[in-house]
Amino acid sequence: MSLQEYKDILHNGLWKQNPGIVQLLGLCPLLAVSSTVVNGVSLGLATAVVMALSGASIAPIRNYVPNEIRIPVFILIIAVLVTVVQYLMNAYMYGLYVVLGIFIPLIVTNCIVLARVEAFASKNAPLPSALDGFAMGLGLTAVLGVLGAMREIIGKGTLFSGIDLALGDMAQGWVLHIIPDYKGFLIAILPPGAFIGLGLLIAGKNWLNLRAEAKRKTTAPSSDSAAVTA
Amino acid sequence: MKRIARASLQSAANLVFFAVIATAVLASTFFLTRDEIVKSEQAEKLKLITQIVPPALFDNDIIQDTISIPADPLLGTEDITTAYRARLKGEPSAVVLEAIAPDGYSGKIWLILAVKSTGELAGVRVVAHKETPGLGDYIELPKSPWIKGFDGKSRAAYKEADWKVKKDGGQFEYMAGATITPRAIVKAVNKALIYFAENRDILFKANTPQKEKKK
Numbered sequence: 001m002s003l004q005e006y007k008d009i010l011h012n013g014l015w016k017q018n019p020g021i022v023q024l025l026g027l028c029p030l031l032a033v034s035s036t037v038v039n040g041v042s043l044g045l046a047t048a049v050v051m052a053l054s055g056a057s058i059a060p061i062r063n064y065v066p067n068e069i070r071i072p073v074f075i076l077i078i079a080v081l082v083t084v085v086q087y088l089m090n091a092y093m094y095g096l097y098v099v100l101g102i103f104i105p106l107i108v109t110n111c112i113v114l115a116r117v118e119a120f121a122s123k124n125a126p127l128p129s130a131l132d133g134f135a136m137g138l139g140l141t142a143v144l145g146v147l148g149a150m151r152e153i154i155g156k157g158t159l160f161s162g163i164d165l166a167l168g169d170m171a172q173g174w175v176l177h178i179i180p181d182y183k184g185f186l187i188a189i190l191p192p193g194a195f196i197g198l199g200l201l202i203a204g205k206n207w208l209n210l211r212a213e214a215k216r217k218t219t220a221p222s223s224d225s226a227a228v229t230a
Numbered sequence: 231m232k233r234i235a236r237a238s239l240q241s242a243a244n245l246v247f248f249a250v251i252a253t254a255v256l257a258s259t260f261f262l263t264r265d266e267i268v269k270s271e272q273a274e275k276l277k278l279i280t281q282i283v284p285p286a287l288f289d290n291d292i293i294q295d296t297i298s299i300p301a302d303p304l305l306g307t308e309d310i311t312t313a314y315r316a317r318l319k320g321e322p323s324a325v326v327l328e329a330i331a332p333d334g335y336s337g338k339i340w341l342i343l344a345v346k347s348t349g350e351l352a353g354v355r356v357v358a359h360k361e362t363p364g365l366g367d368y369i370e371l372p373k374s375p376w377i378k379g380f381d382g383k384s385r386a387a388y389k390e391a392d393w394k395v396k397k398d399g400g401q402f403e404y405m406a407g408a409t410i411t412p413r414a415i416v417k418a419v420n421k422a423l424i425y426f427a428e429n430r431d432i433l434f435k436a437n438t439p440q441k442e443k444k445k
Contacts, residue, residue: 066240066241069245073244076252080252087267088259088263091270094273095274186365
């Protein structure tokens with residue numbers, strides 16, 4: 001596989017086919033845990049690890065799993081990986097484990113994981129599959145992080161609250177109080193805030209796409225081939 | 231017919247093969263992380279307990295010195311819970327109880343409370359709740375010091391009528407707009423203190439048999 005193809009995989013996961021704001025897969029954790037940056041990014045990274053591992057472990061056996069039973073086998077493998085991640089977090093990141101709670105086991109049911117395994121890892125070699133899973137996971141993490149930041153600043157006036165749960169006691173002083181003496185804006189923290197925030201993010205991405213499209217048309221009005229290589 | 235049977239057997243064998251591998255991976259992770267998980271859970275518990283039982287009050291291994299107490303309407307519990315006993319030089323000094331306030335604004339509020347042997351509250355903390363964020367969640371310590379208002383209170387110093395929020399003629403503070411939450415907690419704490427008074431001797435009874443069982 002060429003370098004360009006790896007680049008494409010990354011670009012797809014992070015931007016063009018972003019699971020959070022383009023494919024809109026895996027919305028349950030997206031909306032539920034994105035109340036703060038730390039929660040969102042933590043669950044996003046856990047999902048990215050699971051996706052990379054599931055891509056890496058399913059791609060090598062893709063030719064040995066009979067087609068008819070591939071879905072149960074995939075689910076089984078994903079469930080095992082999630083449970084392993086859950087055990088590890090429970091053992092070594094207890095505070096975060098308590099905060100993320102039910103959403104860690106729910107990574108199993110996050111359709112983005114199965115979707116990438118089915119659409120990519122079952123047809124490609126291990127390395128690109130792992131990269132695809134990880135890139136998709138990072139794309140999701142980025143959306144969770146941005147959405148978490150928006151909701152946290154508007155809802156609580158802080159950034160990185162709870163970071164000590166993820167990084168230990170030394171991070172206790174890292175919480176930024178963006179707006180001092182902020183009374184809070186409840187709706188941003190509650191589920192409707194997540195929907196509104198996600199809507200704004202999707203709108204923002206579409207706007208950027210349209211603008212890029214328009215720019216391409218004005219700078220290269222006649223030559224289509226130039227636009228493709230750019 | 232024979233072909234169908236063979237195909238299903240083959241698929242089943244395939245699934246069994248993957249299930250065996252999966253189980254092996256899970257079992258080994260479980261055994262590798264088990265000790266660490268128990269350790270962090272106990273550390274978390276101890277952190278919570280030492281918040282409400284001043285370390286000066288005990289010198290025993292409070293996590294190990296436990297007693298199981300059956301569900302009791304005074305505690306609001308529906309299951310067996312664990313009480314932790316604090317002892318100083320072998321003498322009982324305080325007990326940590328779990329209690330549930332059933333009538334919060336959005337359901338149950340889980341509490342732990344430490345009662346000194348004198349019947350005085352050493353401290354109360356909310357362990358879990360579903361009260362409205364930003365409104366009823368001032369019962370959490372990071373959000374507001376309200377819950378510390380219970381420190382040092384006892385049923386000896388406060389009459390029955392005092393165990394209410396100020397709005398209802400009692401002695402406890404509340405925040406305007408969210409009265410149901412503190413009302414539920416004050417009621418639950420009062421009832422837990424009644425439970426303590428009624429069961430004091432059982433709660434502090436040394437349970438030597440359980441200690442012997444310890445590996």
